[in-house]
Amino acid sequence: MENLIDLDKHEDDDLRPKRKGTLIIDLEGFEGPLDILLELAREQKVDLIHISILHLADQYLQWVAEARRKNLELAADYLVMAAWLAYLKSRLLLPAQASEEEPSAEEMAAALAFQLQRLEAMRNAGEALIERNSLGLRIFKRGMPETFGKLDEVSYDVTLYDLMKAYGDQMNKHVDQTLHIEPMDLYSMDMAIERLRSFIGNIPEWTMLVQFLPTELKNNLHTRSAIASTFAAALEMARDGKIKIRQSETFGHIYIQSNESRGTEHD
């Protein structure tokens, strides 16, 4: 392998926030909530085995609050972690409740501490590994490999990577093929307006809008498009003063009535 690793700098080092300072607000260079937690845990300056999860939860919640104050866009993962840590914190502070369903707050805290230790261990292991990177840097292979003339065995210079890459490329090629856009199979608004118009002037009582849906609905998607189109058509016709619309509660049924007739109720 000629691809070697630079011992001295890693490409995203520059993106890493500086370790100094008490609270890191810069989001760049972090990889998810666990990464932030590990960074915050280091600020406690104790071995991760002795980390205070309660304190860590506070640090994290404070960090999130600060990030939001600065209008940094936090991905959902960060907020979910905040919610979970708030929950864990409350459970750590409350008297223990006997429950066989859930692990105790202490167990949850221990699990989080374990996760942080494990991540830190792998991070250190990665660094130790890079320290050992030697082939082509400190240890060298034969510069002039020899091959011999007479042959009774043939081998091929092809690796699993070559094979996988060839397959991936083939499949990607297909993705890049012509995109066919199939004809729409939806109930259009024009159709809905036409249908609704045929009933106009003939709806003296408040009538549920769904009763005006077309009778032949093919599938779920088609049905949904019919509902949406009919509703939009109703709005359109109400704007033109042809009909009145009523809905008495959120998500309740929608009723329509011809405007010519003398309805008494309206929204």
Add this chain to the structure above:
Amino acid sequence: MTDHPVEHLRLLEAVLFASKEPLGEKKLSNYFNEDVDVKALLKTLQEDYQNRGVQLVQRGNAWAFRTAEDLAEKLSEHRANVKTLSRAAIETLAICAYHQPVTRAEIEEIRGVSLSKGTLDVLFEAGWLKPRGRRRTPGRPMTWGTTIEFLDQFGLEKIDDLPGIEELKTAGLLDARPAINAYTVRGEMELPFDHPDQPESEDDFIEEPLDENG
């Protein structure tokens, strides 16, 4: 066509010297009759070269001649181009090395983030990772491990020589299972929790299904 051990050593030496890449013991044994103890020959040859500027090194079950590490500084003009690995790639490589065989879900579990496209790619292209079979759990996820080339690149005889691996094992930190399921990489709340304190056989535990588009 003598069977004299010195002739065996000479042939073994020539075969290994001619090759750039480590050669497996199985392949090396093709050069000898069945009754020849190739492993013993390799050990002898290794000793012969022990104090020389070129040494015979073991990489898994493969062997190669390499320059002695203490001469590194004086050989600096042979240094090849250096390619920089991202922090994510280094961490992923370490996880694959220390936790192998390991699934993608486990790598993500340990790092706490989804594997982004291209992280495994670069390690694969370098020839450092290989498939290690599928786990017999629902979804039959692929597992990954490291190659001879990986050992060669980092100057390791075997996986057990990874820096600090014994300590990590003892500390129980080489357990790739989810520590807790309260939150996942996807950020979904999931109760109840798996209990982390009951290690099961490596092959038996059930992977958390991850959204494949991660």
Add this chain to the structure above:
Amino acid sequence: MTDHPVEHLRLLEAVLFASKEPLGEKKLSNYFNEDVDVKALLKTLQEDYQNRGVQLVQRGNAWAFRTAEDLAEKLSEHRANVKTLSRAAIETLAICAYHQPVTRAEIEEIRGVSLSKGTLDVLFEAGWLKPRGRRRTPGRPMTWGTTIEFLDQFGLEKIDDLPGIEELKTAGLLDARPAINAYTVRGEMELPFDHPDQPESEDDFIEEPLDENG
């Protein structure tokens, strides 16, 4: 930085080993202080290797390590002739591996070009493909699949260990976006190909005795 002759010999040995070309005495002397007699060192090193399987040889004014000439025959008996596969062959092999059993027409359809005569031959000669019976469709076309030798070449235990679509996506070898080849409002996405993890039932094929010449 000792001036001990043994250290000089070790360095000279390593430099010559790692060099990509034979080195002249002048170039070699750059590695040493002015007072070191490189010529004498070379002679000593040459003697050290005199009876070994590898020898230090002089070519004009330049020096290099070469395997001993008397071993040439034994080496060539076994030494593999390393060939490179054409792009078309690698692609065809990959498609056979992922879609087996697969017919020639299917390979051509996936690659979008017709298969030249030699491509399957090369793979067949390498011992990586074998006939997998005829398909029960008009024309009863022959299908192809991979062999044990194929698994050996790529370090796989079984064909199932071949990384699947999802793993290829993770490794960045396959675009992660959904492979839609038709945009439809019927709410179904159409994948262009079967998922290789779900091989078709063997029942779809009739195994027929085939003559060994393929």
